[in-house]
Amino acid sequence: MSRTSEELVIPGRHSARRWLPYAISVVAGLVVIAATYVIVRPDPAGCVPLRVNSSSEKSSLIGKLAERYNKSRGRDVAGRCATVTVQGMNSGEAMNELAGGWAGSSPVPQVWLPASSLWIGQLRQLNRDALLPREDHPVIASSPLVIALPKEKGLLLQERGTLGWGEILGAPSQDGWATFGHPELGNFTFSKDNPALSTSGLAATIATYYAASGKEGGSTLTLDDLEKDAVTAYVRGIEANVSHYTDDVVDLLKRHAEADLSLDGEAGVTDLNAIVMQESLVYQYNRGEMSPSSGSSGEPVRPRVPLIALHPREGTYDLDHPYVVLPSTDQQQRQIADDFHEFLLEKPQQEEFQLFGFRDHRRTPSAELSRWTHARGAPRDPFKEPAPEVVTKILEGWNKLSKKANILVAIDTSTSMNAQSGNRSRFERATEATRKALALLGTEDKVALWSFSTETKQHPDAPFKPEVRLSRLDQGALTEKLDKLKADGPGTALYTTVRAAHRHMVENYAPDRINAVVVLTDGRNEYDADNNLARLLRDVKLDPRKPVRIFCIAFDRDSDLGSLEEIAKTSGGKAFDARDPARIEDAFRAVVHSFGAR
Structure with missing residues (x-):
């Protein structure tokens, strides 16, 4: 069947908000902020929609194949046309959504394409009703x-x-x-x-x-x-x-x-x-x-x-990349789902999987695969x-066995953090996100807490102040200290604080731990005594002998995301864009996941 409307690839963000109370919340209760890609087509009048949720590493390919399917002829079901749309999402996040009844902002899918059947087993443990009973899940590709x-x-x-x-x-x-x-x-x-x-x-x-x-x-x-x-x-x-x-x-x-x-x-x-x-x-x-x-x-x-x-x-x-039809399908959608599955197994589509680096559904590699991966x-x-x-x-x-962490968290306490962000201040949002994220760490992880702005009457000797020394995580003590912090500094001494925090972690480097600095700020460097970014980058450059990574969270629209990205990249870390205040919690969770947080 032919299609006249054009398909658009729209990057967006998605995050699951619900946390499932389950013994293996290690699997189901975590969310990353990862780009999702949605192939969006306005449903032509009378067409039957089929929504597909694909693991993120193949979502662009599945979107391309869905576009080809939508433009092909002879795909009508009971005289009605069909329209397949694709959303990309991390497999673990999608499993969490399915287990919880799919309360996210995106439409409920009828087909799920995780990267491995492992997630199917975990989903069955969490919510058997989320899957069709006694259903086989055929392979569409493998890697x-x-x-x-x-x-x-x-x-x-x-x-x-x-x-x-x-x-x-x-x-x-x-x-x-x-x-x-x-x-x-x-x-x-x-x-x-x-x-x-x-x-x-x-x-x-x-x-x-x-x-x-x-x-x-x-x-x-x-x-x-x-x-x-x-x-x-x-x-x-x-x-x-x-x-x-x-x-x-x-x-x-x-x-x-x-x-x-x-x-x-x-x-x-x-x-x-x-x-x-x-x-x-x-x-x-x-x-x-x-x-x-x-x-x-x-x-x-x-x-x-x-x-x-x-x-x-x-x-x-x-990794077997199964094709899972979900209970949300009605009779006509099930016919489309079966037809789309058969379409994906046809030779032209299987060759597209191989061109993308996958093996086909029979686990057969292309002639080019070994050459490009240099495998013997x-x-x-x-x-x-x-x-x-x-x-x-x-x-x-x-x-219990994952590598533990040494983390120094530095929170911006300049007065700009008192600006309203929705019905709360930026500072209230930031400290709440910090509490929730650090709660994901284990008691064997070590955490230090610093506040920073520029010099104040309360701490005139330096623009930053150690609030909690580097020690085993004590959630109660951290929460108490966070509750007492006030955003009262006149400016933001970003570079000086990052340098001092990095030096402190190098001096306290533990080779058997992940060593890192986490910086959360809503601003840019406002400290004339230290405003040379190039010098800071030289000072925090990753040392393979004592790697201390810097993770930066740019909070609210005034943050200097560009400089924070350079700092993070130079140190081997990563910057997170949380200038939309709604993303702050997800950003901080994504940071602590790098330390093995569950």
Whole structure:
């Protein structure tokens, strides 16, 4: 059937507000602020709408294929035309929405395309009514989990033969690259997504437990395997090498690509040696799809240092990208859903998946995949999907074994924070967001709290003031201190405070923890005694030997987001745009997710 209206790709934001009271809130109770992409088409009169929710890493592709479907002929149902629209969302966030009855601002979907069937099992535990009973969920594409390293380092490991998960990610925890005969390369650290939210992070954690139990591809992981002391020690050793837990691996890769193309031909400084992610993302990165700029021809600029995908010896986890029809479908929508599924399995659409770096629904790679990922050989039989209760137990274990954090939180207490933001002041919103976000951390995490503005009568010697020393998280003490803070400083000494906070964390650096500074401000630097941004960037530049990342939250419209982004990027951290006050809580939650917060 033909279509006359044009389809628009509209970037937006979505965040789930409800927190589910459940024993595995580690999975269901977390939300990241991540861009969602909605393919919007006004429904022609009489057409039957089908709304599809897709995992974010493939949402643009599914949107493209939906546009092709909508323009194709012969797709009528009972004489009525059909219109498929697509929204992209993090799989963990979508699961949370479905489990809670979908109270978000976006329309309820009829089809869900998560990155892995793992989320289906977790959703069944939370809310069986959210899925159709006894329903099969066919695969539309697949992508195995890999360990990706910069090419030179990846080649060094490939020369040693096929290594296992622990040999790559865990064995170097004490000696770093000296384990592989290259002490000049220093420490070995890697990044993975927070498994409470991300499919790659969840699958990587499960794969770690499989390897720890001595099982290879085709085996099944059991609850008894998780109780063994050797398994606990193995997983703890691997988690000790985590640099930080990303809230969005695609965003991390984009920042990595930007660093690769910067600094007059030299790759940007980073302490990361490896990233655990889907094979398809290695393919996209190496083709230049993550590049921040394009060449004169408009083609993506390929990175100077590509990534190499390693398939661990024991096997890996295969992300199966299932097609899930939800109970919200009526009879005609179900017919459209079945037809759209058949359409996605047809050869032209499957070739589009392969061009995007995926393997097809039969798990067959394209001829180009190995060339672009620099992988040698095929992955072994994938690990079998554990029972949902095993996944729950794994996440509970990860809560205890994940790397702990050292965090200094600096809150702007200049008088501009007293400005109204809705029915409250900016400062009230900021302190409330801080309380809620820090409550997600564990009692073994260490937190310091500073306030800053410019000098006041109460603290005339410096524009910043330590309020709570760096110590084990005491939520009661932090809440009490936050309640007593007042926004009474005349200006914002942003640069001086960031420098001092960074120096303080370097001096108190703990190699067995994630070390970071979190800065929340509604303004820009207003301190004449220290107004040289270039000098600040030199002072906070990431030191791979003692990495202290700076995470900046730009709060309200007066924030200098550009400078905050430069500060964060230089230190290996990330800036969050919360200039819409409604985003402040989500922004702070996204920050603490980088520290393994659940």
